[in-house]
Amino acid sequence: MKKRQNKISDTGFSPESSSSGMKRRDFFKLLGGGIMIFVQPWKMIDLIDSPAEQGRSLPKDYNAFLHIAEDGTVTCYTGKIEMGQGIITSLPVMMADELNVPLEKVKIIMGDTDLCPWDAGTYGSQSTQSFGQSMRAAAAEAKVVLLEQASAQLGVPVSQLDVRNGIITDTKDPKKAISYSQLTKGKRIEKFLDVKPAMEDFTKFNYIGKSYKHSDANLKVTGQAKYTGDHKLPGMLFARILRPPAYGAKLKSVDLSAVEKLPGVKVVRDSDFIAVVSENRNKSDDAISKVKAEFTIDEIKVNDRNINEFLLRSDTTGNVVRTAGDIETGRKNSDKIFESVFYDGFLAHCPIETHTALANIENGKLTVWASTQTPFPLQDRLVREMAMSRETVRVITPFLGGGFGGKSAVEQAVEAARLAKLTGKPVMVAWTREEEFFYDTFHTASVVRVNSGIDNSGKITFWDYNVYYAGTRGAETIYDVPNAKTISFSKSRNAAAAHPFSTGPWRAPNANTNTFAREVQIDIMASKAGIDALEFRLKNLKDEKMIDCLKAVADKFGYVPAKSPSGRGIGIACGSDAGTWVAHIAEVKVDETTGKVNVIRIAVAQDMGLCINPEGALIQMEGCITMGLGYTFTEEVKFEGGNILSKNFDTYQIPRFSWLPKMDCVILDRKDKPPRGGGEPAIVAMGAVVANAIFDATGARLYRYPMTPERVIEAIKKK
């Protein structure tokens, strides 16, 4: 029996205490009449069997998720943000199906801390699988409420009613009908949902599973889409901030005399935090170049060439994340043993929109427009840094020009807020590309040591997996191995920071590192066993999703089995991320004299459960494949003496049109399964599939990405 609660006092919900800024009650008043469905998120998350959110604990109140207005418009309020991944298109599709309303009646308000329910941030391919499912539940509940209302008004039992396009009809007498807007008119119904309602059966979907073009495309092709930097307030100042030449540098002296004389420019200073501001961005740019500053540099010894050895020597603590059987027994049962070490370096996010924020303080209230993946954690940060109350800090998230994990860092917004306070004017901080590289929270450099064995039949006997600094995402063994151990090593609690600068999540954080190590090691074993790489995987797998993906990709690619190296340049790799399974097969051409590698074609099969918007999911897969070529071939942040030497796109190469392989993507039909993540999975196996294809072409094994021409030549010489 479903239990629903209507009384505020019964629920622990307090409209006065809000997790966001504006008092909730004021906001609900603004919404006017209609139906509001509140979801208690921590309970919903248990109910939908999703991973727990990270960071700040979820607020102990209900959050308004869904509002059906008197004109029948359905508005979904979400703390999630749109950064190109397409949830601005796919979330309304989910709502429309649960409520049986026309898609164009569904609106979405995103990333505004005054209007939207608290949210940890947009990352980890969670928006559809966790949040989307909560929203579907809220929509399903709203429909129950509407059906009950209609039942009372029409005098027809709920079981006899049908809904189409927002109109509820008596199935026995179609003349008896009433629309959602008629039902909500003049009413104000608040429902608090804490029981998972039955969601729409996939056979009844009208919208889910069909393909949709980006709903924001028209705004974006006309230049009308407003990103943070496109906003303007009266009297707004553009700031440029004095930056140190290297990490660890301290300001020794500064001469601002030349700048103070410039017309239309002001210097703002709060101890070592020095900025020039002007209503004209060109003048701020000019002024900052005229600031004469001297720094003392405490030179950092680690550089991009010795970082991996440095990490191995650092003070680490191992955390055993998985054990099965006994490694020593496994070693004894092995006919062949393989010991490998894999490496990667720092990666930059490189969204084309740099970190940008506009801050304004008016009547004691701070409003910050920011390019951020985490509006609510940013609000928390501003509350702390600015010593303001949560009610007086609002974060608004306009369109984001890319995130990839890098816009979980919000320093630019804190800088803008500080400058708004110091100047008493609205201040825009838009980082230059050099600042973006300097202050990026890079994907961490890391090392993975893998020891494993096989018996004469080609079965894996043991798997001893040790990852340093890259954590455990993507470190699942996947294969059916009787003796296995996974240890994740990270900095010891009291040890000094191992990384010379900030690190953070980078698209499918660390799953690229771990999938590379695992899948290359598997390929090494398959080759030494003299077994085709696909057959070897299938022989050692019990995971049916992985097996299905491998078979599907082999079919799509037209894979013909062969022992590697076959000289054909065909590689295989597979993995899982965000609840989704992927398998890749790629064909490469290697120029053995220059070391240059081209991916000619690639096929990818993906099991992501129910696929909401197949076209949108394909776009994400193509994006993952193409972006993955970057870390595979060129991307590596160069640094020396605390200075980031990769400063712009001339010294840090990201994928270009000419790199594009022929791509064939397949999404497995899994309508009866819950939806899973789609923004990251298809990138995780890119490094491995290319490394394995290079081996198949040349017999040269690469243990490190990016696989630059120099490294390919070096590997060819070593074989």
Added chain:
Amino acid sequence: MEKKISFVLNGKRTELLIDPTETLLWVLRNQLGLTGTKYGCGIGYCGACTVLIDNEPVRSCSLSAGEVADKKVITIEGLAKNGKLHPVQKAFAENDALQCGFCTPGMIMNAVGLLNKKPSPTNDEIISGMEDNLCRCAAHKRIIQAVHDAAIEMKGGK
């Protein structure tokens, strides 16, 4: 030193009293309110700031305002005519040739410039013509298709 500069911006004669050494990108965004043209790298490597100067695609981050005196400047805002999308804009929308959309105005302006010069480009000509415009979301495959589609539609319109 401020100077009067006159040019045709999106079909309209425009006069500015301005320091002619100021960077065109910020003049467009800042003084003229045309924020469709984006800053991406500041040194002409990414193409997010591409505009047409006398029908040629040019990086507005690497150009001073003085250099466009008496020239014809078209930005993304000036492409659609009477509310009707330019064929390249339409093809980008129809092919889902964008994700975050931040590189999109520069991509579109570069593609229009490419088609002005080569109305029937081969696939290789599209790739080399678009090569220096960067897209981090990696919509490349669909962008190439969009340029093909736009080329066909533009010829059909003639």
